[in-house]
Amino acid sequence: MAGPRPVVFSGPSGAGKSTLLKKLLGEFDGIFGFSVSLCNRVCNVVCSDYHYVKREDMQAGIANGDFIESAEFSGNIYGTSKAAVQAVQAQNLICILDIDMQGVKSIKKTNLNPIYISIQPPSMDVLEKRLRARKTETEESLQKRLQAALIEVEFSKEAGQFDVVIVNDNLDEAYEKLKAALLQVTFTSCFHS
Ligand SMILES: Nc1ncnc2c1ncn2[C@@H]1O[C@H](COP(=O)(O)OP(=O)(O)OP(=O)(O)O)[C@@H](O)[C@H]1O
Numbered sequence: 159m160a161g162p163r164p165v166v167f168s169g170p171s172g173a174g175k176s177t178l179l180k181k182l183l184g185e186f187d188g189i190f191g192f193s194v195s196l197c198n199r200v201c202n203v204v205c206s207d208y209h210y211v212k213r214e215d216m217q218a219g220i221a222n223g224d225f226i227e228s229a230e231f232s233g234n235i236y237g238t239s240k241a242a243v244q245a246v247q248a249q250n251l252i253c254i255l256d257i258d259m260q261g262v263k264s265i266k267k268t269n270l271n272p273i274y275i276s277i278q279p280p281s282m283d284v285l286e287k288r289l290r291a292r293k294t295e296t297e298e299s300l301q302k303r304l305q306a307a308l309i310e311v312e313f314s315k316e317a318g319q320f321d322v323v324i325v326n327d328n329l330d331e332a333y334e335k336l337k338a339a340l341l342q343v344t345f346t347s348c349f350h351s
Pocket residue numbers: 169170171172173174175176177178288289291292326327328329330332
């Protein structure tokens with residue numbers, strides 16, 4: 159895909175990906191663009207993170223190879239289409255993808271060639287406290303996220319999975335590390351691509 163090299167953000171739910179991305183997109187308006195994921199779930203509230211697509215249309219698109227990653231959770235299909243990434247790249251923006259571990263594995267099989275950044279919590283205890291304080295989860299969904307987080311944490315430790323791993327303890331410090339890493343990796347990739 160032509161255009162600037164995309165950046166993949168991954169890490170456990172509650173690690174602070176959205177918080178850091180919001181700061182980044184706020185500070186660097188006109189540099190980064192967010193690829194909006196598609197989903198077949200009908201939301202009761204307005205979902206700014208997903209665009210609604212009919213289930214059968216998503217299935218057809220996935221079968222047709224139109225998606226760079228997709229997954230099914232609780233009976234709903236979520237995915238990132240090639241068109242969504244291309245639309246951001248066409249504006250000469252660095253496309254940001256916020257995806258889970260399965261998405262990272264799928265993207266590694268494509269020719270997208272993004273920079274992979276993992277955002278990690280300082281500990282499982284802190285992660286649980288943040289998820290509880292966010293008040294977005296039921297006890298059941300919270301436990302599911304914590305279980306998934308254990309696997310995501312281990313995945314981030316595997317050599318070669320991520321270009322950069324940032325532990326989000328103090329938010330301002332994590333944000334400074336993120337900016338420094340993005341600058342370094344994008345600068346270095348200018349000479350190696
Ligand atoms: N460094 C930090 N210190 C304290 N609280 C934080 C920090 N970073 C994020 N938070 C808070 O933790 C909660 C989880 O953060 P956030 O929603 O950004 O996580 P996420 O990784 O995007 O999760 P999800 O994958 O579920 O969307 C939020 O309430 C956020 O305000």
